[in-house]
Amino acid sequence: xxxxxxxxxxxxxxSLTLYFVFTLSPVVHAQTKAPDADAVFIDxxxxxxxxxxxCYPWLEHLCLQIGxxxxxxxxxxxxxxxxxxxLDTMGLxxxxxxxxxxxxxxxGKPEQVRVIGSKKSSSFPLAALALGGSIGGNVEAEVVExxxxxxxxxxGVAGKLKGKIAFYxxxxxxxxxxxxxxxxxxxxQRAGGASKAAKYGAVAVLVRSMTLRLDDFPHTGxxxxxxxxxxxxAAAISxxxxxxxxxxxxxxxxxxVSIQLNCMTLPDEPSFNVIGEIRGTERxxxxxxxxxxxxxxxxxxxxxxxxxxxxxxxxxxxxxxTLGYRxxxxxxxxxxxxxxxxxxxxxxxxxxxxxxxxxxxxSIETDAxxxxxxxxxxxxxEAVFANFYQKVAAFEPLFEPYGLKFTKGGSGADIGPLKSxxxxxSGYSPDSQRYFDYxxxxxxxxxxxxxxxxxxxxxxxxxxxxLIDKYGL
Amino acid sequence: xxxxxxxxxxxxxxSLTLYFVFTLSPVVHAQTKAPDADAVFIDxxxxxxxxxxxCYPWLEHLCLQIGxxxxxxxxxxxxxxxxxxxLDTMGLxxxxxxxxxxxxxxxGKPEQVRVIGSKKSSSFPLAALALGGSIGGNVEAEVVExxxxxxxxxxGVAGKLKGKIAFYxxxxxxxxxxxxxxxxxxxxQRAGGASKAAKYGAVAVLVRSMTLRLDDFPHTGxxxxxxxxxxxxAAAISxxxxxxxxxxxxxxxxxxVSIQLNCMTLPDEPSFNVIGEIRGTERxxxxxxxxxxxxxxxxxxxxxxxxxxxxxxxxxxxxxxTLGYRxxxxxxxxxxxxxxxxxxxxxxxxxxxxxxxxxxxxSIETDAxxxxxxxxxxxxxEAVFANFYQKVAAFEPLFEPYGLKFTKGGSGADIGPLKSxxxxxSGYSPDSQRYFDYxxxxxxxxxxxxxxxxxxxxxxxxxxxxLIDKYGL
Numbered sequence: 014x015x016x017x018x019x020x021x022x023x024x025x026x027x028s029l030t031l032y033f034v035f036t037l038s039p040v041v042h043a044q045t046k047a048p049d050a051d052a053v054f055i056d057x058x059x060x061x062x063x064x065x066x067x068c069y070p071w072l073e074h075l076c077l078q079i080g081x082x083x084x085x086x087x088x089x090x091x092x093x094x095x096x097x098x099x100l101d102t103m104g105l106x107x108x109x110x111x112x113x114x115x116x117x118x119x120x121g122k123p124e125q126v127r128v129i130g131s132k133k134s135s136s137f138p139l140a141a142l143a144l145g146g147s148i149g150g151n152v153e154a155e156v157v158e159x160x161x162x163x164x165x166x167x168x169g170v171a172g173k174l175k176g177k178i179a180f181y182x183x184x185x186x187x188x189x190x191x192x193x194x195x196x197x198x199x200x201x202q203r204a205g206g207a208s209k210a211a212k213y214g215a216v217a218v219l220v221r222s223m224t225l226r227l228d229d230f231p232h233t234g235x236x237x238x239x240x241x242x243x244x245x246x247a248a249a250i251s252x253x254x255x256x257x258x259x260x261x262x263x264x265x266x267x268x269x270v271s272i273q274l275n276c277m278t279l280p281d282e283p284s285f286n287v288i289g290e291i292r293g294t295e296r297x298x299x300x301x302x303x304x305x306x307x308x309x310x311x312x313x314x315x316x317x318x319x320x321x322x323x324x325x326x327x328x329x330x331x332x333x334x335t336l337g338y339r340x341x342x343x344x345x346x347x348x349x350x351x352x353x354x355x356x357x358x359x360x361x362x363x364x365x366x367x368x369x370x371x372x373x374x375x376s377i378e379t380d381a382x383x384x385x386x387x388x389x390x391x392x393x394x395e396a397v398f399a400n401f402y403q404k405v406a407a408f409e410p411l412f413e414p415y416g417l418k419f420t421k422g423g424s425g426a427d428i429g430p431l432k433s434x435x436x437x438x439s440g441y442s443p444d445s446q447r448y449f450d451y452x453x454x455x456x457x458x459x460x461x462x463x464x465x466x467x468x469x470x471x472x473x474x475x476x477x478x479x480l481i482d483k484y485g486l
Numbered sequence: 487x488x489x490x491x492x493x494x495x496x497x498x499x500x501s502l503t504l505y506f507v508f509t510l511s512p513v514v515h516a517q518t519k520a521p522d523a524d525a526v527f528i529d530x531x532x533x534x535x536x537x538x539x540x541c542y543p544w545l546e547h548l549c550l551q552i553g554x555x556x557x558x559x560x561x562x563x564x565x566x567x568x569x570x571x572x573l574d575t576m577g578l579x580x581x582x583x584x585x586x587x588x589x590x591x592x593x594g595k596p597e598q599v600r601v602i603g604s605k606k607s608s609s610f611p612l613a614a615l616a617l618g619g620s621i622g623g624n625v626e627a628e629v630v631e632x633x634x635x636x637x638x639x640x641x642g643v644a645g646k647l648k649g650k651i652a653f654y655x656x657x658x659x660x661x662x663x664x665x666x667x668x669x670x671x672x673x674x675q676r677a678g679g680a681s682k683a684a685k686y687g688a689v690a691v692l693v694r695s696m697t698l699r700l701d702d703f704p705h706t707g708x709x710x711x712x713x714x715x716x717x718x719x720a721a722a723i724s725x726x727x728x729x730x731x732x733x734x735x736x737x738x739x740x741x742x743v744s745i746q747l748n749c750m751t752l753p754d755e756p757s758f759n760v761i762g763e764i765r766g767t768e769r770x771x772x773x774x775x776x777x778x779x780x781x782x783x784x785x786x787x788x789x790x791x792x793x794x795x796x797x798x799x800x801x802x803x804x805x806x807x808t809l810g811y812r813x814x815x816x817x818x819x820x821x822x823x824x825x826x827x828x829x830x831x832x833x834x835x836x837x838x839x840x841x842x843x844x845x846x847x848x849s850i851e852t853d854a855x856x857x858x859x860x861x862x863x864x865x866x867x868e869a870v871f872a873n874f875y876q877k878v879a880a881f882e883p884l885f886e887p888y889g890l891k892f893t894k895g896g897s898g899a900d901i902g903p904l905k906s907x908x909x910x911x912s913g914y915s916p917d918s919q920r921y922f923d924y925x926x927x928x929x930x931x932x933x934x935x936x937x938x939x940x941x942x943x944x945x946x947x948x949x950x951x952x953l954i955d956k957y958g959l
Contacts, residue, residue: 060661188533190888190942225938385858385917387889415663416860444858444917446938465698465919469663 051483054336055411055476061332062472068328069464071099072321072383076314076459083145083311084351085117085282092307093285096327096348100289103331107292110285113361115351117282118145120311121275124248126219128261129153129269139254142231143274144203144220145310145354146238147247152217153271154178158262162201162209169213178270179210180262181220182255185449192445193381196223196452200234207247208239217246217272221255224449229253232453233310235354246274286358289330290345291338293482299342300366300436301482302376303329303474306352306427313457317448321383321462322441323348325471332475340482342374349427352380356426363430373436375481377474378425382451383467384443386416389477390423393437401437401486408480417473437486441474524956527809528884528949534805535945541801542937544572545794545856549787549932556618556784557824558590558755565780566758569800569821573762576804580765583758586834588824590755591618593784594748599692599721601734602626602742612727615704616747617676617693618783618827619711620720625690626744627651631735635682642686651743652683653735654693655728658922665918666854669696669925673707680720681712690719690745694728697922702726705926706783708827719747759831762803763818764811766955772815773839773909774955775849776802776947779825779900786930790921794856794935795914796821798944805948813955815847822900825853829899836903846909848954850947851898855924856940857916859889862950863896866910874910874959881953890946910959914947 062068075092082089093110100108126141143149157177159165168174181202185195203220210218222232229251238244250258261268287307293299305322309315330346350358366373377389393401402421409419424438432438443466451457535541548565555562566583573581599614616622630650632638641647654675658668676693683691695705702724711717723731734741760780766772778795782788803819823831839846850862866874875894882892897911905911916939924930 059663063660187536187938190532192938385919446858446942447936450936463920463923465660465665469919 051411051480054479057336058332058475058479059415059469059472061336062328062468062475063465065335066328066468066471067331068324068467068471071327072316072324072462072467073459075320075324076316081309081311081313081315082307083118084115084284084308084354085279086311089284089308089350093287093350096287096307096323099327100287100346103289103334105289105291105330105334108289111288111361111365112283112285113350113357114281115284115357116355117279118354119277119279121149121277124275125271125273126248126250127271128258129271139258139270140229140231140251141219141248141254142233142312143276144236144247144249145233146236146278147207147274147276148244149274149276150217150246151273152178152246153269154216156180156219156258156262156268156270158182158259159210165209165213174210175214177215178217178219178272179206179215180258181206181218182259184221184252185223185225187225192225192449195225196449199223203234203249204236205239207236207245208242211242211245215245219270219272220247220249222249222252224252224452224454226450227252227256230454230456233312234453246272248272248274284350286350286362287348288345290343291330291334291340293340293342293344295341297343298370299372299374301342301344301374301478302347302428303379303478304347304349304376304427305379306350306358307348308351308353310353310453313451313455314459316457316459316462317382317451318453318457319352319380321467322379325379325383325467325474328471329475329478332471333479338479342482344478344482352427356430359427359430363434366431367434373431373434374486375437375439376424376428376431377439377441377477378428379441379470379474380425380427381441381445382443382448383462383470384445384447385466386469386473387444388418388420388442390420390440390442391437392422392424394432394435397435404486405437405481408477411480412473412476415469415473439477441470443470524884524953527952530809531805531948531952532888532942532945534809535801535941535948536938538808539801539941539944540804541797541940541944544800545789545797545935545940546932548793548797549789554782554784554786554788555780556591557588557757557781557827558752559784562757562781562823566760566823569760569780569796572800573760573819576762576807578762578764578803578807581762584761584834584838585756585758586823586830587754588757588830589828590752591827592750592752594622594750597721597748598744598746599723600744601731602744612731612743613702613704613724614692614721614727615706615785616749617709617720617722618706619709619751620680620747620749621717622747622749623690623719624744624746625651625719626742627689629653629692629731629735629741629743631655631732638682638686647683648687650688651690651692651745652679652688653731654679654691655732657694657725658696658698660698665698665922668698669922672696676707676722677709678712680709680718681715684715684718688718692743692745693720693722695722695725695927697725697925697927699923700725700729703927703929706785707926719745721745721747757823759823759835760821761818763816764803764807764813766813766815766817768814770816771843772845772847774815774817774847774951775820775901776852776951777820777822777849777900778852779823779831780821781824781826783826783926786924786928787932789930789932789935790855790924791926791930792825792853794940795852798852798856798940798947801944802948802951805944806952811952815955817951817955825900829903832900832903836907839904840907846904846907847959848910848912849897849901849904850912850914850950851901852914852943852947853898853900854914854918855916855921856935856943857918857920858939859942859946860917861891861893861915863893863913863915864910865895865897867905867908870908877959878910878954881950884953885946885949888942888946912950914943916943
């Protein structure tokens with residue numbers, strides 16, 4: 014009996030605790046919602062996304078049925094066709110494919126990177142991926158670790174890179190709270206490191222993967238050559254491989270590595286941006302864009318980068334359509350092609366918009382993963398930005414219940430070419446902590462995306478578009 | 487050549503894009519940091535956590551070497567011993583075990599819940615877990631679905647629950663932005679549903695799992711009996727099982743289910759809270775607590791609930807110690823025992839604090855998962871709270887660079903019994919979107935926790951403690 018009574022007592026305590034914890038509760042991002050019309054409509058947008066959102070099942074199809082989709086590949090073509098067919102079902106005013114020629118780089122047979130020991134038994138592989146855009150080739154040479162550009166120059170001037178493999182091992186800075194800042198602090202090694210080393214006679218480069226995790230998954234990404242120097246092969250190695258290689262160099266003073274890359278660049282291929290729109294009733298020539306990029310790297314499934322963003326973009330327009338919203342301005346969903354290695358879709362879009370004399374009132378890009386929403390960044394041409402930001406900042410309080418903040422600065426690569434056309438540019442900014450765990454790696458798969466986090470992002474963008482459309486800028 | 491030049495051009499565009507995206511950039515939670523002493527020290531705390539944090543490897547040990555640790559189990563005892571041994575290495579002023587008697591409920595052989603068809607071939611299992619605290623038993627009966635308490639009463643009064651299995655199928659509300667609110671809206675079915683149905687003659691209850699996901703993992707959790715009614719077996723079934731069972735009831739008008747639970751409650755066992763402290767130099771009797779709960783349910787690894795919180799709590803005190811911080815008040819890390827099914831540790835702690843005449847200046851609980859930080863909730867006795875909150879709210883701007891907000895309301899179950907002792911209570915509040923995907927299920931494992939998200943939480947709590955200690959309340 015005592016036991017039963019004590020259980021009952023516990024029940025009461027537990028219930029009270031639950032009452033405090035869950036009812037009166039923290040509510041970091043769920044305040045009492047203001048009862049005005051905008052708050053009510055924004056609520057409807059979120060409810061629709063969280064209960065009838067399409068982005069998650071669409072992303073499942075894109076990732077599991079189509080998979081990764083590098084520009085110029087058959088799967089990229091399949092993604093174009095399928096996403097257009099989804100837009101076609103929505104009853105939009107127009108759906109079309111906008112042509113662009115894209116680079117066609119292929120990886121070929123899997124790359125091999127091995128540390129060569131004095132005996133065969135002491136040779137072992139390093140987990141590696143050719144960088145996108147690299148030439149193929151077979152190289153066997155001693156490795157020289159390079160951690161800063163100053164060090165590169167010193168080594169180069171001293172002739173110590175001649176005939177060597179330069180190994181860029183500067184890691185992402187874990188103390189940066191926003192991981193994109195840490196990425197920005199070392200992606201220069203990947204993007205331009207090959208030609209900078211080739212200038213001093215290096216025969217290949219290995220680059221530490223751009224991730225804050227210590228694991229054995231290499232992360233690829235774009236690189237470019239400076240045509241003034243010899244083109245040399247370039248590959249990323251996993252952070253575990255980079256630590257191992259660095260340790261060997263410290264302990265043995267030298268290390269020989271063989272690199273076999275089978276990649277090559279084929280002639281450009283025709284491809285497309287996929288576009289759908291609801292025509293504006295009052296200012297049809299003023300365009301509000303939401304978009305991401307349909308292409309991905311040729312490994313994993315491109316789930317966070319940027320399957321999430323393109324499926325959110327499609328769902329933004331689908332939700333507004335489903336709720337019967339009739340916009341004043343034209344609302345357009347753009348699935349850009351070739352963000353990863355050429356930006357050809359973004360450039361083609363901007364050129365065509367200019368030719369048609371459209372005004373890109375606001376362009377929102379979602380290309381930072383399908384994680385929980387944190388806010389929006391805004392930028393624009395200096396002459397117009399202050400005015401725009403003042404107006405858009407007035408909407409920020411409406412996003413407080415959903416935990417979003419507005420900040421100056423930042424948008425997205427695909428919409429960058431629109432900047433000179435003097436509209437407002439915005440980057441949807443989800444939580445960044447997990448993004449580089451998966452970015453450009455085989456681990457960027459559908460199972461890493463949380464349904465609600467994805468849907469909340471969709472709703473956030475639809476809500477921002479609703480406000481900008483209703484009040485103008 | 488043209489191709490090389492265009493690559494080079496692309497390189498420039500890409501670099502510019504990276505410059506805008508990553509350097510000028512959104513920075514939702516990384517503003518320019520104020521150069522004053524507090525901001526500098528808080529920066530040091532975050533840097534220390536993100537580069538030398540211990541919480542993640544500790545959590546790995548707790549999850550993978552010790553595993554789940556229900557109160558009274560051998561693994562709970564092992565967790566007590568191991569976590570004390572970790573605190574012992576830190577050079578704290580005191581480390582001790584605080585005794586408490588805990589309930590000892592055991593699951594026994596795996597439970598079986600089956601839909602019984604007319605033929606043997608049409609019988610099939612439903613994924614189920616006995617609720618913590620349930621009696622064991624074998625029941626075979628028709629199922630009646632119940633979605634609201636009003637419906638329960640109507641069915642009960644009409645005699646339609648007599649001899650039946652009540653099936654509570656009210657789901658979590660997906661439109662709540664904060665998932666704890668959705669949980670709070672239906673956990674009453676799990677906590678008290680058995681006795682409420684027993685009152686009308688039901689012979690067992692099945693409860694839809696408390697999760698927003700549609701999957702086949704059942705989620706257990708505590709339940710309690712009202713001693714006025716017959717004790718009947720209670721189990722959770724997965725959301726997929728709940729949907730299936732509901733569909734059968736809709737389509738066939740009835741369904742028979744067999745339930746076999748092998749669980750039982752054994753006599754109470756001795757156990758412990760694990761405590762370590764740095765003694766205050768000025769006001770040693772004023773205590774600042776950071777804590778979570780060491781026990782978990784008996785499935786999965788209790789990674790987010792609440793391995794994350796206890797390892798963060800240990801690391802908070804470890805970081806302050808490592809940085810050589812000498813506190814004015816006593817800073818104490820408390821790993822509470824038995825939050826899940828009894829709160830005995832929390833009650834024992836509060837009783838002992840009162841006996842010793844301590845003042846619980848601030849108690850922070852971290853028991854909402856190891857996800858990315860969103861803020862802190864605060865509460866306290868009505869008479870003292872307004873004054874406390876005004877003072878603590880002055881610290882909020884220092885957390886802006888890290889993306890945290892302060893809100894009124896909410897703390898934690900373990901520190902609840904301290905409320906009457908008139909200190910400030912706080913709940914660390916990480917992002918809630920993924921929490922109930924794993925909560926009390928076999929999927930709550932180490933791999934679901936992100937290292938940086940965990941470390942950022944640790945740093946946030948250490949920073950809050952630093953400020954409260956330095957300025958008082």
